[in-house]
Amino acid sequence: MTNVNVNSVAKTYGTTPVLADITTEFPEGSFTSLLGPSGSGKTTLLRIIAGFIKPDLGVVTIGSRDVTNIPVWGRNIGMMFQSYALFPHMTITQNVAFGLERRGIKGAAARKEVDRALEMVRLPGFGNRMPKQLSGGQQQRVALARAIVIKPSVLLLDEPLSALDRRLRQEMQVELLRIQRESGLTTIFVTHDQEEALTLSDKVAILDKGRIVQIGAPETVYEKPLTRFAAEFLGDSNFLVGTVENGAVRLSDGTTVRSASPLPANGMKVTLAVRPEKMSISARNAEGNSLTALITTVIYAGPVLSYLLETKDGLPLKLFVQNRDGTVLKEGDSVTLNWSPEHTVCVVD
Numbered sequence: 001m002t003n004v005n006v007n008s009v010a011k012t013y014g015t016t017p018v019l020a021d022i023t024t025e026f027p028e029g030s031f032t033s034l035l036g037p038s039g040s041g042k043t044t045l046l047r048i049i050a051g052f053i054k055p056d057l058g059v060v061t062i063g064s065r066d067v068t069n070i071p072v073w074g075r076n077i078g079m080m081f082q083s084y085a086l087f088p089h090m091t092i093t094q095n096v097a098f099g100l101e102r103r104g105i106k107g108a109a110a111r112k113e114v115d116r117a118l119e120m121v122r123l124p125g126f127g128n129r130m131p132k133q134l135s136g137g138q139q140q141r142v143a144l145a146r147a148i149v150i151k152p153s154v155l156l157l158d159e160p161l162s163a164l165d166r167r168l169r170q171e172m173q174v175e176l177l178r179i180q181r182e183s184g185l186t187t188i189f190v191t192h193d194q195e196e197a198l199t200l201s202d203k204v205a206i207l208d209k210g211r212i213v214q215i216g217a218p219e220t221v222y223e224k225p226l227t228r229f230a231a232e233f234l235g236d237s238n239f240l241v242g243t244v245e246n247g248a249v250r251l252s253d254g255t256t257v258r259s260a261s262p263l264p265a266n267g268m269k270v271t272l273a274v275r276p277e278k279m280s281i282s283a284r285n286a287e288g289n290s291l292t293a294l295i296t297t298v299i300y301a302g303p304v305l306s307y308l309l310e311t312k313d314g315l316p317l318k319l320f321v322q323n324r325d326g327t328v329l330k331e332g333d334s335v336t337l338n339w340s341p342e343h344t345v346c347v348v349d
Ligand SMILES: Nc1ncnc2c1ncn2[C@@H]1O[C@H](COP(=O)(O)OP(=O)(O)OP(=O)(O)O)[C@@H](O)[C@H]1O
Pocket: 013, 018, 036, 037, 038, 039, 040, 041, 042, 043, 044, 045, 192
């Protein structure tokens, strides 16, 4: 078990900066997801930690060891990518043993480690099969066994589950988490699937244009986004823009909205973010915030109903409600939305 540190790491391709001054710690035994849109630099950061790419600036340490100038094979890293490509002409045992052989571990010692790894991914007894005799999910497990059999210090995963269908993917998420917890491996996981990042991780790092804009526990990043980008990228959000007036925010239609976040000085323009499930259609609470809006679209998704709304000033809003009693409101209905200042977060625009 080892912690990974990235210090002032920067990378530019030609004139395009891809990573700008990244400093962050991946604590020993933690599971961190790197989450961000396409091109935000997730893979580049992972490949720098793996040693496939050398940063222009900065230092990478694994444990107490500076590995910035150490090649991939000298870093003792377990890796798994989207294209997990097992060797088709080799048995499962041979596939898993591949990394061990390159480390000089052969024969009975190797077989013992392979059996242990196959047991860990719940494929005991599959060693003599060929990859084509396994389902996609089973092949993925073999790839995971191959990554962990070498007893790496760190496990690096780049969208390993994105080729799987939804059901298999959820199954593998549970397996991955179990294996990570059992092995205690410091794990860094690249994904652009927010739900996956929230469910699996101890920490989520949100990347935007080569910077980590926020890193923290899933519930912190979700409940208290720091920027509009983070609030929008991780989950859905309503944004209310207004001016600070006597400790509250006055919107353009004159409504006053209170926030539990610290607000800047009077007269400053601010953006407030409110999650759509934090709003409700209920009797007005004197302590709370409220806005009246017209329903423009109803999206029926079984357990959850989504409503798109618009205030008379043209402000678009979203509302998610649990479908408790089967009541579905209609387009054109006018409703009053209520929500708490606790769920009204001041974000950097
Ligand atoms: N070898 C390269 N040469 C030039 N530009 C590159 C190279 N590799 C990556 N880039 C650019 O760097 C940026 C970041 O790429 P990276 O693959 O790290 O993003 P990502 O967040 O992992 O995206 P995705 O989710 O699409 O995989 C992109 O704009 C990409 O085009």
